Amino acid sequence: MMLRDIRKNYQHGILNERDMAGNPLEQFNKWLREAIDGDELEPTAMSLSTVDQHGQPHSRMVLLKEVTNEGLVFYTNYAGHKAAQIAENNHVALLFFWQSLEREVRIEGVARKVDEAISTQYFHSRPTESQLGAWASPQSQIITSHDVLDVQFRYYKEKFGDTIPKPPHWGGYIVSPVTFEFWQGRPNRLHDRLLYELIENKWIMSRLAP
Template identity: 55%
Template sequence: MDIAGIRKDYKLEALDETGVAKNAIEQFSQWWEEAVKSNIEEVNAMVLATASKEGVPTSRIVLLKGFDANGFIFFTNYNSRKGLQMAENNHVSLLFFWKELERQVNIIGTVQKTDTKTSDNYFFSRPVGSRIGAWSSPQSTIIDSREVLEQNEQQYKQQFGETVPRPPHWGGYIVKPKSIEFWQGRSNRLHDRLLYSLQQGNSWTIERLAP
């Protein structure tokens, strides 16, 4: 396969300063609704990039579980690699790629844990198997084999039954955006990129970036 020859010309939409919301969260909400209506599989999948205090980056896919004017929420193991990195360096980025709409959204901001109520409400909405899984996996640590996970799963099933409490090492995070870039694919790689930057007073500036 000629990897260098793989390419696609983007022609679906345009992105213009005169046609967008003045508030970045409102603009995200508009794009989000369009993405949901497009029946994109796992529309809430996003790349979370974190870095250690030394600046060594890692990234992985996590799932958006809510957003509002305050930020973007996801849930994970606090003791995972991402959790430990976020504890020592709270600067993160989120990236959505909705290829069906030829769109990307890149969010840069700071992260903090959600309150206990938010973590509890989401945890207890999960299927029992997923709740058991949160206890069973010592996420990001080295294990001898898959049998470790399976044994842990059986142990916690017997211990908790159907009443599974939220582990103290598991809960939510909220990313508070400093900037949000909206990217719309255009023909001949002359893509549209609009960058929203948060200002004092919670207003946003909008600037066009060269592709």
């Protein structure tokens, strides 16, 4: 089969303005709950896009860990590439795709670090192996083989025992959104797209052509 012949005719649902919440964070939470309750393999997985100092975009998958009234929270290594790019330009984009619901959410916003106390609290809620992994991995650095990670993992496991401190180079970001786009697949590629824009501290909704 040729790639150009692969296509799906979406027909799961429709988007009507009257059914949407006035606040896009509320609408996002509704869709997220439906994705979690549905058949999605990784409902909290989102593509995070950043831009480096040369204007080159970079995208990777991260996991959403909290939604607050201020925005969306994820955690990472502050010494990695994504953190360096956020330090250079903290305007970022997020993308969720929930295949079983034929839905997509695009978010643009501004990222900033969460309070250290919040990062510490979340770090200690993680499984022990994940805590050790945060110490063992020199994120984004070149390594000679996977054995390097195994050696580091064993080293920190022996060093810390049952009490693992949060690494100083690890923590969270919160993305404060300025736009949300809710996309619902529709037949014949006539998809529904509803855009929320934060204008003078008010969310304004518009419909976009697919």
